[in-house]
Amino acid sequence: MTTYKESGVDIAAGEEAVKKIKNDVKKTFNKNVLLDIGGFGGAFNFPVNEYKKPILVSSVDGVGTKLKIAFLSNVHDTIGQCLVNHCTNDILVLGAKPLFFLDYFATDQLKTDVFQSVVKGLTKACIENDCALIGGETAEMPGFYKKDEYDISGTVVGVLDKKNLLSNRQVQKGDILIGLESTGLHTNGYSLARNVLLNKFKIDDYIEDLGCTVAESLLAIHKSYLQPLLPIINNENLHALSHVTGGGIIANTLRVIDKKNEIFIDWDSWERPPIFKLIQDIGNVPEYDMRESMNLGIGMIMIVDSNNLSFFENHLNSVNQSYKIIGNIK
Template sequence: MKKPISYKDSGVDVQAGEALVHSIKSMVKKTHGVEVLSNIGGFGGLFKPDFRNMKNPVLVSSVDGVGTKLIVAFKMKKYDTVGQDLVNHCVNDIAVCGAEPLFFLDYFSTGKLNTDTGFKVISGFAKACRENGCALIGGETAEMPDIYKDEEFDLAGTIVGVVDEEEIITGQKIKKGDLLIGLPSNGLHTNGYSLARKVLFSTYDVQDTPDGFDQCLGDELLRIHKSYLPVIRLLKKMEGVNGFSHITGGGIIGNTKRIIPKGLKAEVKWNSWERPKLFKLIQELGNVEEAAMQEAFNLGIGLITVVSESAADSVLSALKEAGEAPVIMGTITEA
């Protein structure tokens, strides 16, 4: 008689999944407020928002991934930061619309579940959720041995937030003569890694420290995607602040044009800020054309605030007082 085949024999360890869920319960619980009515492990996350102080609440949602930045994490065997990357990226995407984050859900898929790796990834989700004031109310852990190699995994996340309808920020107030004020990124954030890896790893190992750098290339590439929620909270109620652009895939122009009204365009002064040395290294080492750099990377600018000229001084002062390093990097002109 043939030997019976179990689910574990096919590469799926149900007990490992249950062990992971048990191990993360307490840290996930720390992201919950009174609005969360469910515990992790149920069929759905229950969230009871309090909208009594809002006139016309509008839910705002976004879903994203971390991309091939994960390959750097695999090479470094460092898994506690990519979860933070994902939460912060998603939070930024709804914050630029004026929304406050409510809750986050994650999807973690892997070839063979390593509970220690899973714990570290999810601890990153929980840390960033606490920092951004949103609840981690659920997720999915999928073990798929025929899709991923044993040590590989992929991540996706969904954020849901809320904004009062009259406070939605769309960019429709942007007009000719407005200024572009850029805020520094913390490295590549979560975009451009396919190009960066192709260039950098053709010459360097992930543990190498290039000349002029104070940490190895792997750590440099794993810098955490910055959350701009505190800055946006500070600025969104200020007079003359007309729009926000989160600089992700597509670069500065590709993202900023998403909020600019028809007939206008962003005129960027590309030499108005100092590009971080990592971008310079990529461009020089790979002989990457400037157009490709501008399309693939944030080039050191993670968030752009579009403000009226009359509001620029007050906005710059508020940002500097908050510890930011803003730079006027362009204007809005006729298309």
């Protein structure tokens, strides 16, 4: 006789894991969450009275091969934060704030402590972004993933009033590009970073130039820009936002401007964090490749009316958001 458990799927362990994360997940709930986790779906009471013409905005993403760093270092509580923050930034580009989040976690064999650690990261970021974690899927898939590895993805749903849809605003010649500083690689460029750094260093090596270990630098949490930008997101002089992810500064910013416009970047206008210099120097990585694969220290770009630059600078200073003027629209 062969059982499902002997084949690699432990139903009881999965149910026990869900029980252990319930308290953390419930910390993200608000008055609009209608169901507990563990059902067939999540239910959310949409706050219709808070909007005149509401638009729902959604995004789904993962964290790429940053997961490999988590596996090697056995640190799993930052990955969930990176995932939620990445998705939040993506809908923020359209002017939306998150309502709720759902995750997908798949592994070869469920290890409850690892799963709990990942979920703690998810819930921490959901609380910080005022977003409810209303459901998810946990899958054991023996033979599909390598031992002790997993994959994770997430979906966020947010809202804004139709009149405030950022993609309807017009980027104009002369607009200024304000670069908001990143915390590191965020969730892009890890295949290159791993290929370069892990061929020279061990994951727990302390690097003097970084002031931390390789793992600590590469696991730096993808920053959410929701809180610093939410107070001014509906200002009409903010013409566009660009979340700098895969493709780098130029490719992502081209996604939010008209084809008739061009982007000028002063690549010397900010100091790149040491991790990027380390990767480029050790790997002899061409400059164009660095620019196309990594954020280089700029995680979000605001495109603003030049006549109102001081307003946005004053706001960013007031919320302690580091920034640099990095270019303009031509």
